[in-house]
Amino acid sequence: MNPSDETKLAVLIDGDNVPGKRVKEMMQEIAKYGNATIKRIYGDWTRPNLAGWKIVLLENAITPIQQYSYTTGKNATDSAMIIDAMDILYSKKVDGFFLVSSDSDFTRLATRLREAGMKVYGMGEKKTPDPFIVACDKFIYIEILQEDSDTDSKADEIAGTKGKPQKKKTFDRITGKVIRLIESTINDTADEDGWAFMGDVGSLLLKKQPNFDPRNFGYQKLTPLINSINKFEIEQRANQRGKSNLIYVRNKED
Numbered sequence: 630m631n632p633s634d635e636t637k638l639a640v641l642i643d644g645d646n647v648p649g650k651r652v653k654e655m656m657q658e659i660a661k662y663g664n665a666t667i668k669r670i671y672g673d674w675t676r677p678n679l680a681g682w683k684i685v686l687l688e689n690a691i692t693p694i695q696q697y698s699y700t701t702g703k704n705a706t707d708s709a710m711i712i713d714a715m716d717i718l719y720s721k722k723v724d725g726f727f728l729v730s731s732d733s734d735f736t737r738l739a740t741r742l743r744e745a746g747m748k749v750y751g752m753g754e755k756k757t758p759d760p761f762i763v764a765c766d767k768f769i770y771i772e773i774l775q776e777d778s779d780t781d782s783k784a785d786e787i788a789g790t791k792g793k794p795q796k797k798k799t800f801d802r803i804t805g806k807v808i809r810l811i812e813s814t815i816n817d818t819a820d821e822d823g824w825a826f827m828g829d830v831g832s833l834l835l836k837k838q839p840n841f842d843p844r845n846f847g848y849q850k851l852t853p854l855i856n857s858i859n860k861f862e863i864e865q866r867a868n869q870r871g872k873s874n875l876i877y878v879r880n881k882e883d
Contacts, residue, residue: 636663636748639723641710642691643730644672647753647771649681654774655752656689659727662750667717669694671710707734714738718745725749728765731757739764751839768840772799800847807846808858810838812880815861819879824864827852827876852876 640659659665668691672679675697686693696709710730717723725748728735732753739749739761751757751765755772762768801807814833818825831851834841848854855861860881865874 636725637666637723638663638725638727638750639667639714639717640665640669640691640727640729641714642668642670643707643710643728643732643735644670644679644682644693646730646732649679649685651771651774652682652685652689652691655729655771658752658769658774659750662727663725665727666723668692669713671696671713673697707732711735711738714742718742718747723747727752729753730761733758733761736760736764762840765839767835769842770840770845773842773844801845803846803854803858808860810834810841811855811858812860815878815880823879824877825879827855827863827878830878 638659640656656665656668668689670682670686670691671694672682674683674693674695682693685691694709694713714726714728717726726742727750728739729752735751736758739751742749743764743766749765751761751768752771753761753768755770757768757770811830811834814830814837815823815825818829818833834851843849843851843854846854848857852863855878856863862879862881864877864879866877868875
């Protein structure tokens with residue numbers, strides 16, 4: 630997705646449930662989806678476990694919202710973040726939300742925002758429960774943002790491996806379930822000859838599985854991911870309206 634200054638986003642971060650060491654990478658990722666006009670992070674800043682956030686808030690213009698834990702066992706941070714999200718929704722100042730948390734307590738909030746016509750992106754660690762993930766339009770794992778940085782820094786090393794990034798243990802394995810998901814999605818978007826436009830395939834994959842991201846498997850884009858699997862054919866076609874070729878894909882016949 631291309632950056633869009635026209636798309637205004639509210640970024641709400643649950644400081645209790647995401648690591649502070651990846652703030653720079655998180656904000657760079659969010660910038661791909663629009664202009665973060667509201668950036669807030671919630672937590673009890675008197676607690677030592679949030680100390681890691683403090684040194685990066687000013688650098689990224691994130692406003693810390695102090696929320697004391699009045700009652701043991703109750704998550705006051707979640708409540709404050711949900712109340713602010715609804716206030717922002719009714720203010721009509723943004724077009725979408727980035728909810729940064731690994732907590733399933735925000736599942737209903739994501740659903741409610743989407744019901745109101747908002748675009749909702751989620752971001753959290755791989756331990757995030759499925760209900761929150763599927764409640765978002767797209768969900769991005771924080772762990773792959775670090776992998777992105779490592780991959781970029783080794784571009785020269787990667788160049789000699791046919792476009793495949795250096796694999797790490799943190800990448801997900803391409804299982805039969807993943808392959809079947811891609812196969813069925815190609816079938817759902819294909820023409821009579823079985824060819825599907827790669828852009829349509831990518832869009833439908835996200836609708837089916839919001840946390841589907843080629844970077845989870847060690848690839849920057851969908852095309853090299855699919856090209857690495859010996860069950861698909863890829864074809865480039867001339868684009869009459871622009872310089873870039875159009876990419877199509879179809880399932881290989883057994």
